Amino acid sequence: MIKNEKIKASEVHVTGLHGEDLGVMLTKEALLLAKQLKVDLICTSLMSSPPPCKLIGAGQAKQEAQQEKQQARKREQAPKVKELRLTPHIEDHDLETKRQQAERILQGGDAVLLVVKISGKEGAKAKELLETLTKDLSSHGRKHTGIQLSGKQAAVQMDPI
Structure with missing residues (x-):
């Protein structure tokens, strides 16, 4: 200058x-x-x-x-990926809290990795939980990956809009 x-x-x-x-x-x-x-x-x-x-x-x-x-x-830095862990048997209030946390992270410009720990035959319930969460968060972020079921966890990554 x-x-x-x-x-x-x-x-x-x-x-x-x-x-x-x-x-x-x-x-x-x-x-x-x-x-x-x-x-x-x-x-x-x-x-x-x-x-x-x-x-x-x-x-x-x-x-x-x-x-x-x-x-x-700020524009140079790649968005950080922050992980939120859940279980398939999460209570409604706790789920709402996690959804609000994910919203705050997405609004802050970072990506969110939603991970549901599963054991046994809870895969379908975990997938359903992740689908509802991604639908709720669609106004703040978009899916980077599809819902991935692997071994003992189901995960989906959402990037900020």
């Missing part, structure tokens, strides 16, 4: 504090205007001629740059 006296162009296209177009002016005039208003003159791109610049309150430019960095870092 190039600001104030570090701008080397002879002319710049200036945008005001509230987004109004102030037009093309000499860099010296733009700097003078910035000093009068007690703000910074920030060059947004060097790829055009004259380069576009905008007037931004002192310190606000640094804050915007930090926010952009944080957003970029």
